[in-house]
Amino acid sequence: MSDFTIVPLDTTDHELVQSWLSAGQAVHEHDSVGLAGWHPVRSLVGLVQGYSDRDEFHWVAVFGGQVIGTSTMNLSTLDNTHMADIEVQVRPEHRRRGVGTALLQRMETEAAQAGRTTMSCWASVPIPDGPPISDSCIGFAAHHGYSDSLTTVTRRCDLDKVDDEELQQLWNQSMEAAEGFEVVVFEGTPPDDLIDGFAYLHGRMYTDMPLGEWDLQEADIDADRIRDWERQRREKGELHLQVAVRHKESGDVAGFTEIIIEGGREHHCFQGDTIVDPRFRGHKLGTILKIANQVRIREWRPKMRYVWTGNAETNHHMIAINEAVGYRKIYNEAVYQKKLS
Ligand SMILES: CC(C)(COP(=O)(O)OP(=O)(O)OC[C@H]1O[C@@H](n2cnc3c(N)ncnc32)[C@H](O)[C@@H]1OP(=O)(O)O)[C@@H](O)C(=O)NCCC(=O)NCCS
Structure with missing residues (x-):
């Protein structure tokens, strides 16, 4: 043809x-x-x-x-x-x-x-007992000289199936380990006293996340860039639910997480970045962040049902937290990459 x-x-x-x-x-x-x-x-x-x-x-x-x-x-x-x-x-x-x-x-x-010099694309990959999604990209990518550089696993949390009591217990236990930190919740653009900390941690996502062979290099994110991302979300009609934990003594942003509810999408929403600054790891802050934002979803959208998230298959700490708060495997996504000669 x-x-x-x-x-x-x-x-x-x-x-x-x-x-x-x-x-x-x-x-x-x-x-x-x-x-x-x-x-x-x-x-x-x-x-x-x-x-x-x-x-x-x-x-x-x-x-x-x-x-x-x-x-x-x-x-x-x-x-x-x-x-x-x-x-x-x-x-x-x-x-x-x-x-x-x-x-x-x-x-x-x-x-x-x-x-x-580097071409990169995301491909959906079905898993045993998962939904019958297509694997057409794999053969197509291989035919054109692309190779799998990072495998990620996409999980979904069915909010109807989360045991609220268990979640509350996990929250209580986690808060005991987090003395000296406070939880800050907001929507949209981070408050002025947090935005630089957010920019710093968004930048760290490029270096702290396991990336396999994917040739993603570091990025210098600043407050203006964060504000511009928020402008784009507003224009798309997205609700951007965010939670930060702040280290009370220094005022530093110790970690954050975000959920994106797309304009007009009523039953599915999407987890964005989650990160805890390495200086503040080991205080259950990742679990606290995820639970705090998860419970806000239904405060805003009582009929929201599913939250989607993806993690590198080697990102064991994040995956353990996600499983604990109700996420289950649905399919894989792989980054296919090719160097142009
Ligand atoms: C992947 C996709 C874009 C391929 O489009 P297409 O027009 O069928 O591709 P082409 O006809 O140019 O295929 C070229 C070659 O790629 C390989 N290929 C393409 N689709 C394949 C498949 N489903 N399984 C195995 N190999 C495949 C074959 O070697 C093919 O050559 P052949 O037909 O002579 O055997 C299409 O199947 C699609 O839209 N899939 C869903 C979306 C997607 O996965 N996109 C890729 C991620 S970015």
């Missing part, structure tokens, strides 16, 4: 954008059965948002006026300027005809022209 064309997505062409959304939905419903479900708001708003720390590009494969394949490439501009983060999707009925390859080649060419 060579009669399709690859073009940049014109975000002012409403029919094309609608067809782009429809392709995204078709792929999601075919390949991600049993996951969080199709929800277009984030993608749609993201098409027209301005970012201060990355450039985002979209190309589509068009056949007969319809989008049959989509691709997104993100180029970080303030850090990791060697990397191109990509995603490619092809409508199920148009697969194995070279559409994915054409989109991928377009992104690799553009990435190389922009001076990028």
Whole structure:
């Protein structure tokens, strides 16, 4: 099949954008059965948002006026300027005809022209007894010289199944180990006296998290960047629930965690970063953070049911906390990576 064309997505062409959304939905419903479900708001708003720390590009494969394949490439501009983060999707009925390859080649060419040397993408990988999601990316990535550089495990917490008494007990025990710390809860932009501490810890996520062979390099995150991320969340209609623990004596942010409730998504929400500063580890702060934020979800959204999180399979401490507060394995995600020569 060579009669399709690859073009940049014109975000002012409403029919094309609608067809782009429809392709995204078709792929999601075919390949991600049993996951969080199709929800277009984030993608749609993201098409027209301005970012201060990355450039985002979209190309589509068009056949007969319809989008049959989509691709997104993100180029970080303030850090990791060697990397191109990509995603490619092809409508199920148009697969194995070279559409994915054409989109991928377009992104690799553009990435190389922009001076990028490492291509990286996330792939869903089914696990035994998990939902019947597709593993199509694995063969496609291998065919194009990409290799698995980091395996992460995605877990889901079913809030209906969490035993509130057990959670309360765990909270009480954990608080006994956390003398000298206080819990601060808020939504959206961190308060002025915490924002620099948040920026520092967000930066540490790039170095403290197990990264396997994935070539993600450190990032210098500052308060302005945090404020810009919050602007983006507001524009997308997201509720951003955050909890910090503060070391009372020094006033330092000892750790934080965040949950993102996407605009208009009623039953599934997503765990973001969780980190405790190495200076303050060993006081059960990770458990305290996770429980404190988990109980807030239903205060805000009483019908919210599932919280999703992903961890490197070697991140044993975080996984132990997640399992203790109710998360269970659903599928794996792997980072596939290729160095451009
Ligand atoms: C992965 C995906 C983009 C491939 O699109 P496609 O248009 O079918 O890919 P191509 O036709 O260009 O495939 C090129 C080669 O990749 C390999 N390949 C593609 N899909 C494969 C699959 N499901 N299983 C094994 N190998 C596969 C084959 O070697 C294929 O060549 P062949 O058809 O001659 O055997 C598509 O299946 C898809 O949208 N999957 C869901 C979303 C996804 O996982 N995206 C990738 C993560 S970013």
